[in-house]
Amino acid sequence: MYIGEYLLWFGNSIKKETRKKLEMSYSSSDMKLSEVEKDWTKASVSNNPRAIGPYYAYNDRYLEIRGGMFENxxxxxxxxxxxxxxxxxxxxxxxxxxxxxxxxxxTAKIAGHIIAIIFYSIVFFPSIYLCFRYFRYVYRLELFTIRHIRVRFNRVTRQVYIQRPKYCGGTVVFKWDHIMPGNFGDSGSDMNGTNMVNLIVFHPYKTGFPIAHSVGIGKNTYKGQDYKDEWEFIRRYMEDGPENLPKPRLSTHLPMPFHGLGGHISPMIHAAQNSKSIVMYLLLIPVFLILLPVYTAGYFISECLCWQPRWPKVIRQAGKKGKPIPKETTLSDYPPDVQKGILESRLEWCVLDEKTGKYVDYGNSD
Structure with a gap:
């Protein structure tokens, strides 16, 4: 579930020595200057703002939406x-x-019992060690971790709060004015037909943080317009308030058996609608009858074996009269070894000036 977030954070925070061992090269994103300079909070991208969700909170102070990629x-x-x-x-x-x-x-079978005890002990101790020592880096992506990544947009403080597990970057705070859409932009890309969530980005050109922070919000969709409609809904909420916007239906943090149904059934419906082959329809029958219940049950079990932590107190109270404004995330918020990896990865976030054809020096290079 948190594979996407983990890989993004891992790629941006590992040290140079580890990167060499894994044979991972640095690859510059080369974003255009016009894209990172643009104030995306003022530009309308849709005439049909829609709350697709799922949303966990919606009031005059903040709205909260589910984050995370690959929930489906x-x-x-x-x-x-x-x-x-x-x-x-x-x-x-x-x-x-x-x-x-x-x-x-x-005592009649004492030798058999002793042999069995030795055998099962030989299996138990190494396997339990491997599970807790190494396999925890795998199962924590979906079990015994935060139930759902949450993204809170506070229109009073004009900040965005992202709640993630520590191994995916942890909880971060950024200015709303520094936000950028990740699925569409001046390049014209709308991610149509990709079954992705709506991506938002905080680029270092604006934030001053050495690397970019990205997070997916909402549901997966094949329709490029859905990204723009929900982005427009959030943008208008932050800029103009909840008036004249459709009130979203709120979801619960608690585990529910039907939560995983929509995310798993949508790709199957899409495959059926776009297939002209009878073979595809025949293949989808066992998927609907067997795999769909299995996937849905796995989703529910995952929710039951996770928990939903509270936001830090300063974020819970943010926007209330007389309460402090949460501090924006800086490099010093991370341990020294993570800081080193982040600083070594900052050159990946170059910005290209289309007019001159040269990279812009905005304090993110040596």
Missing amino acids: FRGILTWISLLIFFIPFSSGYYCINHIIMLYCCE
């Missing part, structure tokens, strides 16, 4: 993790079971 694949990693967890837990169970039987004086 949530559940797959859960089943894989549970299958792997089955190895140490089952071996531990049988080991304890044989110890109990041996303790209960079943």
Whole structure:
């Protein structure tokens, strides 16, 4: 579920030595000066602002929407993790079971019990060690972590708060005026037909942070116009307030069995609508009957095994009369080793001046 966020943060925060070992090269994004200079909070991109959601809060002070990419694949990693967890837990169970039987004086099979205890112990201890020492870097992307990434837009403080796990960058605070849409821009790209979430970006050209922070919000969609409609809804809320905007239906943070249904069924419907082959329809039948319930159950299990933490107090109170404004995220908020990796990755966020054909020096280079 948090694979996208983790890879983005990992690529922007690893040290040069680790990057060399993994054979990862630096690749400049080469964004245009006109795009990063533009004030996207003032430019209207749609005449049909829509709250697609899911939204968790909506009032005069702030709105809150679900963040995170690849939510439509949530559940797959859960089943894989549970299958792997089955190895140490089952071996531990049988080991304890044989110890109990041996303790209960079943001396007739004492040799068999001892051999079984040794065998299951050999399986249990290495597998449980591997799960907690190494596999935790995998299962934490979907289990025993934050249930949903949340993005809060506070129109009073004119700030954007992003709540993510620490291994994906942690909770960050940026100015609303520094925001940029990631799925469309002056280049004309609208991500039509890609089944992606709506991406928002905070580029270092504006924020002063050495690297860009990106996060996906809302649901996956194949329609490029959906990105613009929801972006326009949020933009108008932040600039003009909730008046004259459709009030979104609020969702719950709690686990619900139907939460994963929409994200999993939409790609199947899209495939059926765009396919002219009878073979595709025949392939979709077992997917609907077998895989869809499995995916949905995995999504629900993942939600149940995660938790939704509260925002920090300063963010919860932000915008109230007499309360402090949250401090914007800076490089010093991170540990020294992470700071080093971030500074070494800053050259990837170059800005190209289309008029001169040269890179702009905005304090993000050596």
